[in-house]
Amino acid sequence: MQAEFGQFLLVLAFFMSLALAVFPMVGSFTRHSFLLNSAKPLTYLIFASLFGSFLCLEYAFLIDDFSVTYVAQHSNSLLPVYYKITGVWGGHEGSFLLWVLILSGWMLAVAIKTQQFPLVRYARVLAVLGLISSGFVSFLLFTSNPFTRTLPFFPVDGADLNPLLQDFGMIFHPPMLYMGYVGFAVAFSFAIAALIEGKWDADWARLTRPWAIGAWSFLTGGIALGSWWAYYELGWGGWWFWDPSENASFMPWLAGTALIHSLAVTDKRDSFKRWTLALSLTTFSLSLLGTFIIRSGVLTSVHAFSNDPARGVFILAYIAVVIGVSLILFLFRSGKITRSVKFTVLSKDMFLLVNNILLLCAAFFVFFGTFYPLFAEAFGRKMSVGAPYFNAVFPWPMFILFAMLGVGPLLNWKQHDFSKLKSTLIKMGIVALICAIAATWMLGEFYLWVLGGLLLSLWIASSSFFFVMQSGKKSASVFEKIAAMSRASWGMVIAHIGVGVCLCGIVISSLHSVEKDLRIRTGQVVSVAGYQFELLKSEKVNGQNYIASRVSFNVSRDEEVIGILAPEKRFYLAGKQVMTEASIDAGIFRDIYISLGEPLDSSESVWGVRIYVKPFIRWIWMGAVFMALGGVIAALDRRFAKHKAKMAANVPSTDSPTVTSEPHPLAGNHSVSGKQSVTSN
Incomplete structure (x- = not known):
């Protein structure tokens, strides 16, 4: 009966997701108190239903219920108990159930942590997440149901879990990767809610930042775990193969990196609003595209789950709807953004703008190399694009980015006096060059790429050191400067050092192995x-x-x-x-x-x-750990918590809104009649 109950909970989650997508959104325009307040309990119900459904599938694995087709395909009576537990996400159907469960977890976190929002915005954010959830749960129900039974004749024993997945690394890799993939749905929902409301100011960016940084940190950790698993489990001795499934997670990571930097500009300078909105939509769209790559079977991969065209068509249609609607909304609403902040070429603003462009160029190169064979095959030409293409084109925008990474943190917003920067850059360059030459000589055989990579790594590390030294008052001691730095600044320093450590590991292990x-x-x-x-x-x-x-x-x-x-x-x-x-x-x-x-x-x-x-080679993953840790520290910056506390002090409780003939006190820029006034920034 556990399978039938799990199926019932899945159906319940689908209808609750539809209700969450419709009722709070309608309430945000009609100012209906009951509809607005339905967002939170519906979110709780969705999480409870999906969590219960997931536990039902877990129980089926633990008791070896091979009448459930998915259990029979991905488990066996001889399988160790800990692999039976993790075997739930060892195949397509179960891993996607984990996906929607993690999405509901993010929704629950948003429902709990954003209660200080104006009620209309709160309802819209959760409604957009509900719409996303309804699409994913419907995909489970109609094309990928994990509770289908094989009756009356079912196998006595199961076919076993894929041996590649019978590994410690696969216990943590998929959940962490999905936390990153799905987490960007929150930033997407904030962006859609902002476009509907017509309010996309620094306040919106400050509220979005910790969610985007958190998702990016999880995705960084998930990619690192996947790389580590491939290194020791596949037996090939490599850590990255430019496999389509690897690219599926790497593309949203590149766009997400651009997003968290763009959010910083919007937060600090009330600028880059179009960039930030567009990147919020792009990053989640690339996450959906990654889902299509892994679960449609259109591209062959050692990591791919499915080879069912029906599933591919469903996901492709869903992607088309999500991207199409969000793009139309962006085109119609972003034109209202009229305010611009001026800055000079030598400024932190300009360097972050170029940072965004370079990261998107790198993401495009990966996108092109991943999908070009598919486009070519559609026109009758079979071909493959492998590591030589990626190794030839990808490093160039990244090396430029790494060079700028050593300069950007030292600059002021709006404009910077080059005469004050010149001496610092000379010192950084001398230290980095001497250390790089010494390290290259100690490694033995000379490679120009190794020298260049080490020079960039040390350039980034030197920049982080000088950034710390420039923090706080000039007369302050080193310890006082360190104590004066915010968590966001510390997160940036640690993440940038992680980039340098990772780069060092990549160039040395690639050429000296x-x-x-x-x-x-x-x-x-x-x-x-x-x-x-x-x-x-x-x-x-x-x-x-x-x-x-x-x-x-x-x-x-x-x-x-x-x-x-x-x-x-x-x-x-x-x-x-x-x-x-x-x-x-x-x-x-x-x-x-x-x-x-x-x-x-x-x-x-x-x-x-x-x-x-x-x-x-361990420096590659050590650098990734630093990057993820830096992201976590930045997401926990006290300024974000203080801002939420300030909102809670200024905004009445959202539990009992009062609808009157006057504009609702929690409705932001909306009147009771549903007419909205757009604040143009």
Whole structure:
């Protein structure tokens, strides 16, 4: 019965989402008290329904209910319990149920945390989120129902969870990635509500910023976890492959990075309003496009969930409606924005404007490389676009961006005196160049790209240091300057340092890694990049749902033992699939990585192996952690909380609005009759 109850809750969530999309929006124009106040309880009901539905599916996995088709396809009685729990999002239907559950969680957070908003704006934001939710839940019900049963004849045992997903990293990667994907729906809803209301001032940007930064932080963490998982689980020794599914999350990340910077300008300077509105719409649209890539089957990917054209058509139609309506609204309403703030070429405003342009150029290059094969095939020409294209075009806008990243934080708003900046830039340049040359020399073989990458990394780090030193009063000590910085400033500094650390890891690991394919027998010693590898033994081991050949290697350098690495070749019993499990000796400055090929004799005493030595590769993910952490710190800036407290003090409670013949006190710029006056900024 758990499947039927889960289905009932899913249907309930669909109708509650429709009600949330319609009633509060109608109430925002009619000023009907009951309709306006329906937004909050409907949001609670949607979350409760979807959470209950998700628990029903979890229970079906835990009790091995193989009469549920989705459970039979993605679980097995031998599967460890923790993988049964995470197996819920191991396939298309369950992962999308998690998607809509996370969306309802964001909606619940908005309903709780934005109660200080004017009631009309509050209702409209939740109504837009309700409309988004209704589209996603209808997609689940009509094309991707996870509760469909196979009756009366159902399998005795399940087909098993994809072995690639039977991994610790996949427990956290999808939920965190979805938190980022779906989180941008909040910024989108704020933008749509602002366009409907005709009010898009600094106050709107300040309220949107923490939500956008939070979504960006989650997406950063999700992408980093996915990169880390691909590195050690796929056995290829790489961390990024320009796979369509990787690009699906990378495009909204690039647009989201532009969005959080544009929101800062609108918040601080009451400028870039069109940019900010457009980026809010674009970022969420790219998130929807990523959903289409992963779940339609139009592009082949190792990470893709679905290959059902019906699902692709549904998602494409939904994307067309969302993008079309939001674009029309933007074109008709953004023309009301008349106020502009002047600034000079040498100013923080200008650098952030160029920052937005470069990030969107980079996103376009990724978009073009991802979808061009699809467009070409539509005209009868089959082709593929791989890593060479992306590696050739993508770095250029990013290198320019990194160079500007070292200058932008040091500039003033509106205009800056170059004579005051010149000495700082010279000092930064000298320090960065000397350190980059020294680091390049210490790495051994000279690569110009490594020198350039290190120079940019150190340039960004130097900029962060000088930014801290320029904070607070000139006479203040270092500790006083640090204490004077806001959380938003600290978040920026940490995130920018993360960019430098990540760039450092990318250029060094890409050009200084050593890779060798070898034939090695028991007792033989081979040397790779100064390390010695001795094959000690090969043995059979039994896991809970697999059997494996485990090959042990003794790793040493200069007769000093580093450790034992034991990669495996696993055979999964239920799905009859063979998987490679790499073994890694991880370190801050290098990874030693061994991946098994095939046994080359019947006794398994001779193996084909692939050995990597990857310097500084951990810095890639360490940099991503800094970026995500910086975002979290910035989102928790006290100024945002103080602004909400100020709104709460100035705005009456939204629980019992009074509708009178006069303009409603919580209705912002709206009159009771529904006629709205547009405030042009």
